[in-house]
Amino acid sequence: MNALSIDIEVNEAHLRQQFEDCSDIVFRSFKLSDGAMLLLVYLDGLTHVQSVEDNILRPLLFNGLPQGEKPVPSLAERMKREWLPLANVQTVDSSDALVQHILRGSLGLLVNGEAAALIAQIPGFEERSIQEPKKEATLRGSKEGFVENLRTNTSLLRRRIIHEDLKMESFTIGSYTQTEVVLAYVKGLADENVLSEVRKKLGQIDMKGIIDSAYLEEWLEGSSYSIFSQIQNTERPDIVAASLLEGKVTLIANGSPFALILPITFWSGLQSADDYFERFVFVILTRAVRYAMTFISFALPAIYVALSTFHPEMVPANLMISIATARENSPFPTVIEVFIMMFIFDALQEAGVHLPNQLGPVGSIIGALVIGQAAVEAGIISTPIIIVISLTGIAAFTIPRYSATMPFRLTRYMILFITGFLGFVGFAYGIIFLLIHLVMLESFGTPFFRPVAPFDGRRIKDIFIRYPFWIKNGRNKKGGQQ
Structure with a gap:
């Protein structure tokens, strides 16, 4: 750690060497009426320049260094007496610490004859205002979201x-x-x-x-x-x-x-903030729909392949005849058709994410309609496949958090792959392996599939059914313990 020198020119030379080729670092040296030499160093863009000029430069140039009622031996004490209300003021005695503070947007002030620098936090960079989160919008509740500061x-x-x-x-x-x-x-x-x-x-x-x-x-x-x-x-x-x-x-x-x-836990990704802002009786229905659609989002394509290819006897005869008729001219096996349409759907979804906000939804909708309709008319893809993949995509959108949908998108492919070889036996293997993985997984010592496995009856009441807060906290509405 390099200590600051009492010679201000030595300190300036060292700082200029440290900030070589940094055009946004500002050095301002000046001499006061009493002969004291001062050096201001700050980062343009992160420091509020107008505040520096109004509250530091002008008082120093016109009034000199503040002395107080009694002589004060150090720059730090003299400056703090007058500018402490202005900002968070502290002193450093090493050039390395001074450099780090300047890079964070603080103002560095050095005076000739003292081996210490005054640091004043006077932030002046632009920042985004508090807005409603676009990825986690709610119907009710706070509209404030975190920012970058x-x-x-x-x-x-x-x-x-x-x-x-x-x-x-x-x-x-x-x-x-x-x-x-x-x-x-x-x-x-x-x-x-x-x-x-x-x-x-x-x-x-x-x-x-x-x-x-x-x-x-x-x-x-x-x-x-x-x-x-x-x-x-x-x-x-x-x-x-x-x-x-x-x-x-x-x-x-x-x-x-x-x-x-x-x-x-696993259930955290399936819960929405609105679950706790709406009446609990309505949340019971919405959670039931959400959990059912979550299962559909990764299991429906595999179930369709297993039923139509390996176990047609499990499908009503009239429905199976309709599916077979629709697939009569299809050149690919059912599992290949599903893979193709799943890949196209994910590609359209990814394109919609990266397109500008005004074009994203339009591009995804038009792409899905044009490609789907053209594929059916050309006989490449059968109509039931379009219905299955569309329902699968809609089911994935019911999951509240986008990051929580990613594992299910990948699981959809893995289960479909094994089901394409073994039918419902493969589907059962896929679900079992998925459950085993979830049960073995932990998050900082907490079982990931808790409270289902291991079972915890006290906590499970807020997983499938959103109980009222007065029941969840173990109290009745009059304030007594249940």
Whole structure:
């Protein structure tokens, strides 16, 4: 660690060498009326220049260094007496620390004759305003979403949980990006074993940079090769606040609007924020529909192939005759047809994601209509296949979180592949292997398929049926224990 020199010219030469070819670093040196030499160093674009000129440059040029009622020996003490209300002010005595503060947007002020620099946080960079999350829109509830500024995101949590037990530990990760990551939890509710494991893994991360919280997600997961994510990401501060009150922990990375929640279970990805904002009697129906459609989203193509190819006797005769008639001129086996249409559907969905917002839905709808109609008229694909794949796609859209649909899209292909060889026997093998994987998976010590396996009757009441809050918390409506 290089200590600052009392010679301001030496310090300036060293800083200019450190910031060589950095055109956005501003050096402003000037001499006061009392002969004191000062140097201001800041990063243009991250520091509020107008505030620097109005609150620091003008007072110094016209009034000189503040002295107070008694002589003060150091620059830090003299400056803090006058500018402490302006910003978070501190001092550093090493050039390395000074460089890091400047790169984070702080103003560095050095005075000739003192081996210390004053650091003032005067942020002036542009940031996105708080808006409703587009990926997790709800019919009812908060319309606020996280942004890319870390302190804005932590303040959104502080506004919802007004208690001193809400803790926020800070970590700096990334040798180049020096990204600040906050570990948030409610003391007394969060599992200490989970906290210890998260702290340990955060300390072991060795990367050049953390650009988004997704980088952390891959480092922290215990089973990185599983298709199911063991960490939930969300843009909604109300979901994070509710998770913290359930004893979970959250990671928020500077520069990312997505917070990470852990530990989670399989059922976390199938639950929507609206489940807790609407009346519980309606949620019972919507959850039943959602769970049924989730099964359809990965199982229906395989079931269709098994019934039409291996077990036609299980289909009503009139329906089987209609399917056979529709497939009479089809040149491909049923399983190949399904594979082709599934691939085309996923390609259209991916194209819709990356097209501009105005063109995405239009391109996907027109592409599906044109390709589907043309394939049927050309005799390449049969009509029942179009119906099956369309229903499968609609079923996938009922899953509340886009990231939660990805494992089911991949599972759809795997189960279809084995079913194409073995029929319903293969389908049964695929479902069994999937359940075995889910039962063996853990998220930071929490069984991923909990509370179904291992069975937990106390927690299962909020998985399939959304009980009222006064029942869920073990109290009756008059406030007494049940």
